[in-house]
Amino acid sequence: xxxxxxxxxxxxxxxxxxxxxxxxxxxxxxxxxxxxxxxxxxxxxxxxxxxxxxxxxxxxxxxxxxxxxxxxxxxxxxxxxxxxxxxxxxxxxxxxxxxxxxxxxxxxxxxxxxxxxxxxxxxxxxxxxxxxxxxxxxxxxxxxxxxxxxxxxxxxxxxxxxxxxxxxxxxxxxxxxxxxxxxxxxxxxxxxxxxxxxx
Numbered sequence: 001x002x003x004x005x006x007x008x009x010x011x012x013x014x015x016x017x018x019x020x021x022x023x024x025x026x027x028x029x030x031x032x033x034x035x036x037x038x039x040x041x042x043x044x045x046x047x048x049x050x051x052x053x054x055x056x057x058x059x060x061x062x063x064x065x066x067x068x069x070x071x072x073x074x075x076x077x078x079x080x081x082x083x084x085x086x087x088x089x090x091x092x093x094x095x096x097x098x099x100x101x102x103x104x105x106x107x108x109x110x111x112x113x114x115x116x117x118x119x120x121x122x123x124x125x126x127x128x129x130x131x132x133x134x135x136x137x138x139x140x141x142x143x144x145x146x147x148x149x150x151x152x153x154x155x156x157x158x159x160x161x162x163x164x165x166x167x168x169x170x171x172x173x174x175x176x177x178x179x180x181x182x183x184x185x186x187x188x189x190x191x192x193x194x195x196x197x198x199x
Contacts, residue, residue, distance in 0.1 A: 007136025015116035023084030038081035041108040052101040058088035128190040136194040156195035
């Protein structure tokens, strides 16, 4: 006779990486003018990120678009060009400074959101696994006592599949002067299924 229990373990961890989604957007009378202006604004954005301490390897282009806008189809009112980037800020204490620097590039800049994450999720997962296993062991001991049987050895262990922890996202960024970006905390949870035999 055996028994199978499910243990749950959770830990809170403070994110230490910020992913900033930003870009530039312009409208001009011609496609060529719009694209040229967007590229120039994107260059200023890249320079601002570099001044704020974000290295080139931590900046990835995630959007590049160019197209007409219609006043009343098929009459074109303007051409819109946009270029977006994801910038990785590896020191969250500098988040406000980086965002303020980006916002100061000009009216073409768009701030599209932020995401926080852990640089070393393995450490939090390892602690959560330990807590989950201890939780399973405590449950097994209780069930064995309720059944009036001595608990034997572990015969199986499996971690239950679930989606990995997702970063917390902010839908929009406050525009007021002095607004603060806070990483908060993330809960990392592990579930483990442990099988025992009764001695």
